[in-house]
Amino acid sequence: MGQSCEQALRELYSFLDGALTVERRTVISAHIDECSECLDVFGFESELRQVIAMRCREEVPESLRMRILEVIQATILEIED
Numbered sequence: 001m002g003q004s005c006e007q008a009l010r011e012l013y014s015f016l017d018g019a020l021t022v023e024r025r026t027v028i029s030a031h032i033d034e035c036s037e038c039l040d041v042f043g044f045e046s047e048l049r050q051v052i053a054m055r056c057r058e059e060v061p062e063s064l065r066m067r068i069l070e071v072i073q074a075t076i077l078e079i080e081d
């Protein structure tokens with residue numbers, strides 16, 4: 001389980017950018033459906049993007065991106081425990 005979580009989170013940005021193949025999207029969607037930890041992270045990130053898109057059309061600031069990565073890393077560590 002830990003490994004598929006790590007994979008899903010690694011492909012988070014590609015997933016949200018629509019940059020994955022249909023096959024990869026299907027695998028990740030199926031994983032999110034049955035994994036609440038990943039659902040939380042994916043939900044958090046896509047919500048964040050919507051907020052940013054509404055406020056401005058700039059790229060996510062580097063500091064904010066680092067904080068998101070920290071949250072993702074923390075989640076991966078929790079899962080691995």
Ligand SMILES: [Zn+2]
Pocket residue numbers: 004005006008031035036037038039
């Ligand atoms: Zn997961």
